[in-house]
Amino acid sequence: SPRLLSGPEQDLIVRELVRGDLANAADGARLPWPARLVPALPTRGFAQELRDLVMRAYERGLTPQDLRRLGKQHGRDDWVAAASFMSQYAGVSALREGTAYGPAELIRATVTLWLRDDEALQRERAARALVVVDELQDTDPAQFELLQLLCGGGRDLIAVGDPDQSIYGFRGAEVDGILRFPETFRRTDGEPAPVIPLTVSRRSGRALLEASRRVAALLGGASSHRELGPAAGLPDGAVQVDVLRSESQQARHVAATLRQAHLVDGLAWSQMAVLVRSTVRSLPVLQRALAVAGVPVAVAGEEVPLVEQPAVRPLLLLLECALVPQRLDEDAAVALLTSSLGGADGMALRRLRQTLRRAELAAGGRRASGELLVEALLDPRVLLTLDSWAVRPASRVARLLGLARDKAVEEGATAETVLWEI
Numbered sequence: 001s002p003r004l005l006s007g008p009e010q011d012l013i014v015r016e017l018v019r020g021d022l023a024n025a026a027d028g029a030r031l032p033w034p035a036r037l038v039p040a041l042p043t044r045g046f047a048q049e050l051r052d053l054v055m056r057a058y059e060r061g062l063t064p065q066d067l068r069r070l071g072k073q074h075g076r077d078d079w080v081a082a083a084s085f086m087s088q089y090a091g092v093s094a095l096r097e098g099t100a101y102g103p104a105e106l107i108r109a110t111v112t113l114w115l116r117d118d119e120a121l122q123r124e125r126a127a128r129a130l131v132v133v134d135e136l137q138d139t140d141p142a143q144f145e146l147l148q149l150l151c152g153g154g155r156d157l158i159a160v161g162d163p164d165q166s167i168y169g170f171r172g173a174e175v176d177g178i179l180r181f182p183e184t185f186r187r188t189d190g191e192p193a194p195v196i197p198l199t200v201s202r203r204s205g206r207a208l209l210e211a212s213r214r215v216a217a218l219l220g221g222a223s224s225h226r227e228l229g230p231a232a233g234l235p236d237g238a239v240q241v242d243v244l245r246s247e248s249q250q251a252r253h254v255a256a257t258l259r260q261a262h263l264v265d266g267l268a269w270s271q272m273a274v275l276v277r278s279t280v281r282s283l284p285v286l287q288r289a290l291a292v293a294g295v296p297v298a299v300a301g302e303e304v305p306l307v308e309q310p311a312v313r314p315l316l317l318l319l320e321c322a323l324v325p326q327r328l329d330e331d332a333a334v335a336l337l338t339s340s341l342g343g344a345d346g347m348a349l350r351r352l353r354q355t356l357r358r359a360e361l362a363a364g365g366r367r368a369s370g371e372l373l374v375e376a377l378l379d380p381r382v383l384l385t386l387d388s389w390a391v392r393p394a395s396r397v398a399r400l401l402g403l404a405r406d407k408a409v410e411e412g413a414t415a416e417t418v419l420w421e422i
Contacts, residue, residue: 002109003100007051010102014047014054017088033081053079054086055104059142059172061111064090104172107142114149121149129156136161136181140172144184154188162225164216167277179221197225205230208237247282251289259293269296284313288331291338294346314339318397322404325378330370333377336397344393355390356382377401 018041025031033041040046057067064087071079101109114121131151133139136159139147151157159181166175182192201209209228216226244250254274261267276282283299290297317335321328337344337352344352353369356376360367376382376391380398383391 002106004106005100005102007048010051011044011047013089013092014051015044017085017092018042018047018050032084034077037078037081050082050085051102053082054089055102056172057086058102058104058108059140061108061142061145104140104142107140107146111142111146111149114146125150125155131155131157133157133159134161137163137166137175137178138168138171138173139177141174141177144174144177148184151185154186157185157193159185163221164219164226197227199225199227199229200231201228202231202234204228205234205237207239211239247285248289251286252293254286255289255293255295258290258295262295284335288334288338292334292346292349311340314341318400319404319408321377322401323408328374328377330373333370333373333397336377337373337393341400342393342397348393351390352394355386359386 021031021033022041031038037046062070064083067086068080068083071077071081071083114124128150131147133147138161147157159178161178163175163178166173166178169175182195185193187193204212209230213226213228217223242253244253258269258272258274261272262269274286276286279299287297287299314336317332317339318341321332321336334349336342337349338346353373356372357369359382360372373394376394377398378401380395380402383395383398388395
């Protein structure tokens with residue numbers, strides 16, 4: 001049976017291939033990438049972007065030749081280079097594990113199989129008298145094509161979705177699928193498929209519905225599905241909009257709101273949740289703000305990539321700061337101190353800041369506590385004369401930084417080799 005590759009597994013393959021390009025270039029071979037992209041090639045972000053591009057191509061049924069042609073047609077030399085990479089990626093993936101696919105590859109492989117083997121398609125059709133699809137607005141072109149093959153020709157199909165909630169364009173979803181559903185999946189008599197608007201909301205009360213309907217009215221298109229009313233017995237709910245200047249200010253505001261709800265309103269921590277669009281992008285800043293405010297945090301393991309896991313991310317950050325001291329700024333220092341490596345909660349972090357600040361003022365200095373935190377981790381000698389209980393988290397992290405730095409020197413590791421693995 002096919003095995004589904006995770007995003008990190010795919011990223012690893014991508015990074016190994018790009019690293020091979022760089023190694024070949026160092027030996028005199030021509031680098032297949034545009035010169036302006038060379039500084040980005042070793043980074044994790046480039047690997048993720050490249051993987052996304054390849055997956056979007058698979059979803060749209062594009063071959064490497066198609067992508068190369070589009071690149072030349074639109075003057076995109078990066079697409080031309082990515083087309084060559086796409087061929088290389090497909091070959092290496094097939095050699096490594098022939099039945100392992102990324103999500104987009106798996107759908108496209110199934111569609112290709114059914115197009116080539118009608119017997120296999122008819123067998124799958126016969127096995128399902130009725131197909132029910134949820135969240136149709138979030139399908140990508142490959143998924144929609146698979147659905148057409150499986151359920152076209154008037155077969156029994158129920159699809160549920162809301163075009164106003166199509167938010168996964170960054171993952172390749174296209175709202176056109178649900179918009180043209182009635183014409184694409186016609187009945188056996190040739191008439192468009194019937195559409196039944198569901199007009200009773202069973203999860204949002206009057207106030208929430210009124211606010212969301214005002215926003216939905218600006219989207220255009222068909223509107224019958226927007227005429228919602230609340231089910232009987234639902235509380236009205238409340239809507240509050242806060243406009244903030246930065247991501248860090250937003251995180252502090254969220255932390256303060258949760259803390260107030262717990263301490264003033266008596267709401268249990270387990271009754272609160274923070275919803276984010278991207279755990280990878282939002283969690284680090286948010287987690288630091290919550291830790292400083294003394295708000296406990298629990299994140300489902302499957303929501304966090306391996307490199308962002310609570311047991312992994314601090315270790316990688318520690319290695320990075322040990323090898324590149326310039327990387328250790330106030331945010332990194334706070335992240336290390338409040339991680340499992342430093343063990344400081346919000347109160348312990350404030351106590352450490354106050355202790356360092358008092359010592360600074362007593363010595364006639366005027367530096368802020370953030371700068372003092374960084375200095376304490378880079379040069380733990382400043383902690384020797386201070387309250388050992390107050391500076392314990394800083395002493396612990398500083399010792400680990402020193403051990404990591406010494407071990408790297410002992411092993412002959414360079415910042416480049418270790419950071420590449422990070």
